[in-house]
Amino acid sequence: MAVPGALLVMGVSGSGKSTVGALLASELGWKFYDADDYHPEENRMKMGKGIPLKDQDRIPWLCNLHDILLRDVASGQHVVLACSALKKVYRDILIRGKDCAPLKCDETGKDKQPAEVKLLVVHLSGSFEVISRRLLERKGHFMPPELLQSQFDILEPPSAPENFIQISVDKNLSEIIATITETLK
Numbered sequence: 001m002a003v004p005g006a007l008l009v010m011g012v013s014g015s016g017k018s019t020v021g022a023l024l025a026s027e028l029g030w031k032f033y034d035a036d037d038y039h040p041e042e043n044r045m046k047m048g049k050g051i052p053l054k055d056q057d058r059i060p061w062l063c064n065l066h067d068i069l070l071r072d073v074a075s076g077q078h079v080v081l082a083c084s085a086l087k088k089v090y091r092d093i094l095i096r097g098k099d100c101a102p103l104k105c106d107e108t109g110k111d112k113q114p115a116e117v118k119l120l121v122v123h124l125s126g127s128f129e130v131i132s133r134r135l136l137e138r139k140g141h142f143m144p145p146e147l148l149q150s151q152f153d154i155l156e157p158p159s160a161p162e163n164f165i166q167i168s169v170d171k172n173l174s175e176i177i178a179t180i181t182e183t184l185k
């Protein structure tokens with residue numbers, strides 16, 4: 001496939017985004033961003049108290065991540081982003097920014113292309129049981145395992161025409177990395 005500017009590793013909390021994303025970036029020699037590091041303090045506090053985020057909490061965070069992706073990709077830097085991106089509209093924001101509306105025409109009547117990040121979405125998908133077990137074993141993270149159900153409740157797995165692959169979290173890390181790097185060939 002044509003190599004995308006950016007890879008999004010997405011999924012519910014505990015699906016392995018940070019672990020897979022960091023390994024993948026290191027294997028490919030691409031820059032790595034963990035979206036968790038870009039949450040404003042209010043969002044982290046909310047999640048820490050066991051309150052799920054809402055669209056209005058996530059949208060500015062996703063717009064900021066879109067700007068970062070666009071800036072890097074425009075400068076020729078390939079990027080891996082680990083980000084929950086649970087809903088289709090969240091992934092649209094990562095690709096196109098907040099103006100996800102269809103193409104608009106400018107005053108001269110020409111189509112105006114929105115600045116778009118060419119993204120391959122890698123969805124780490126697994127059962128509630130496997131992922132909640134991993135979350136219960138994970139130490140030193142602000143996200144409480146009790147929020148996992150709320151993440152499954154809103155998850156919209158990627159589907160056509162999104163540019164995506166889905167990989168089971170039951171695979172081991174080397175198998176997951178190999179599947180992704182094979183897809184890029």
Ligand SMILES: Nc1ncnc2c1ncn2[C@@H]1O[C@H](COP(=O)(O)OP(=O)(O)O)[C@@H](O)[C@H]1O
Nearest residue numbers: 013014015016017018019134138169171172173
């Ligand atoms: N494929 C895998 N097999 C076994 N354990 C995994 C796998 N992927 C991640 N883990 C473990 O599961 C836990 C959650 O992974 P993490 O990368 O923190 O998920 P996320 O970033 O999606 O919240 C970590 O302790 C990690 O080591």
Ligand SMILES: O=C(O)[C@H](O)[C@@H](O)[C@H](O)[C@H](O)COP(=O)(O)O
Nearest residue numbers: 012013014018036053058084143
């Ligand atoms: O959109 C959200 O609700 C959050 O981004 C959430 O999905 C994310 O999972 C947390 O930041 C916790 O981080 P981990 O995913 O690393 O557990």
